[in-house]
Amino acid sequence: xxxxxxxxxxxxxxxxxxxxxxxxxxxxxxxxxxxKQRPGGHPVFLIQLVKSGEVKKQKRLTFQFGEAKKNSSLxxxxxxxxxxxxxxxxxxxxxxxxxxxxxxxxxxx
Amino acid sequence: DAGITQSPRHKVTETGTPVTxxxxxxxxxxxxYWYRQDPGHGLRLIHYSYGVKDTDKGEVSDGYSVSRSxxxxxxxxxxxxxxxxxxVYFCAISETGWNEQFFGPGTRLTVL
Numbered sequence: 001x002x003x004x005x006x007x008x009x010x011x012x013x014x015x016x017x018x019x020x021x022x023x024x025x026x027x028x029x030x031x032x033x034x035x036k037q038r039p040g041g042h043p044v045f046l047i048q049l050v051k052s053g054e055v056k057k058q059k060r061l062t063f064q065f066g067e068a069k070k071n072s073s074l075x076x077x078x079x080x081x082x083x084x085x086x087x088x089x090x091x092x093x094x095x096x097x098x099x100x101x102x103x104x105x106x107x108x109x
Numbered sequence: 110d111a112g113i114t115q116s117p118r119h120k121v122t123e124t125g126t127p128v129t130x131x132x133x134x135x136x137x138x139x140x141x142y143w144y145r146q147d148p149g150h151g152l153r154l155i156h157y158s159y160g161v162k163d164t165d166k167g168e169v170s171d172g173y174s175v176s177r178s179x180x181x182x183x184x185x186x187x188x189x190x191x192x193x194x195x196x197v198y199f200c201a202i203s204e205t206g207w208n209e210q211f212f213g214p215g216t217r218l219t220v221l
Contacts (some may be wrong), residue, residue: 033209042199043152045209065179095140095159095206096167101151 004029006100014108019076021022022105023089032065032072032095037102038085046074048093081107112136113213115200121219128187130216132200135179140203141183142210143175144165145196152199158183160208190220 005024012029023032031050035043047056049065049072056063062075076083086102112135122128132141142157144167148219154167156175164175172194187194197217201210 025112031207042212042215043210045211048209092207096141096154097210098154098168099144099152101149109189 003090004015004098004100006089006103008103009101009103010106012106012108013079014076015076015081019079019083019105021074021089023072023074023100025070025091029065029069029072029091030090033090033092033097034063034072034074035088035090035099036085037056037088041085043088076105079105079107081109083107113200113202113211115182115198115213115216117216118173118214119217121221123214124191125189127221128190128218130185130198130200132183132185132213134183136202136204136211137180138202138204138211139180140206141162141177142201143173143179143183143185144199144201145169146199146215147196155198161184177196190218193199194218195220 007022018066033048034046047063052069053067054065060077064073084107086104088099088102090097090099114133116131118206121175135150140159143155146152153169155173158164158177176184197215199215200213
């Protein structure tokens with residue numbers, strides 16, 4: 001079945017360092033969504049990418065959708081303690097969303 | 110936050126007992142979803158609904174059933190709970206099924 005693979009599974013960074021998580025699919029993605037889940041919380045929608053090669057920014061977060069629509073990335077510049085959590089990509093198709101397993105980000109002070 | 114509530118928020122039950130989890134929304138969104146979240150597995154879709162009395166299976170539907178008799182309520186039932194169903198269950202809603210999903214606070218279920 002359809003799958004989206006996320007790497008890395010875990011990432012520890014020093015506060016102020018950059019962070020990137022990658023989402024890959026063996027099949028063409030319809031569109032890609034990104035969510036953030038804080039420890040003990042629920043997933044919260046961040047953004048949706050639809051077009052091939054699309055790049056969107058939200059303050060320190062940059063989201064990219066690959067030209068072939070088979071991969072996507074989330075890059076955080078100069079991480080802060082508030083960035084702690086798990087970041088999920090999700091393939092949205094056929095009225096359903098299939099989530100990747102997520103990348104858990106730890107920030108070292 | 111979107112108006113989504115889940116009840117109960119925590120439940121401990123014994124193997125073999127029936128359990129029903131409730132998701133209630135005040136947003137009048139057409140689509141509603143049930144996910145389970147387990148360490149190492151991320152979020153997995155159990156069942157979803159695209160309208161009143163319209164439901165379909167997700168990735169991990171075995172052992173679960175759902176019902177939606179009103180737009181605002183989506184019920185998840187474990188007919189006979191097993192220890193493998195110990196998990197955190199999230200409900201989500203979406204206006205169109207194509208745009209973002211809004212998640213409820215979750216229900217932590219423990220089956221002993």
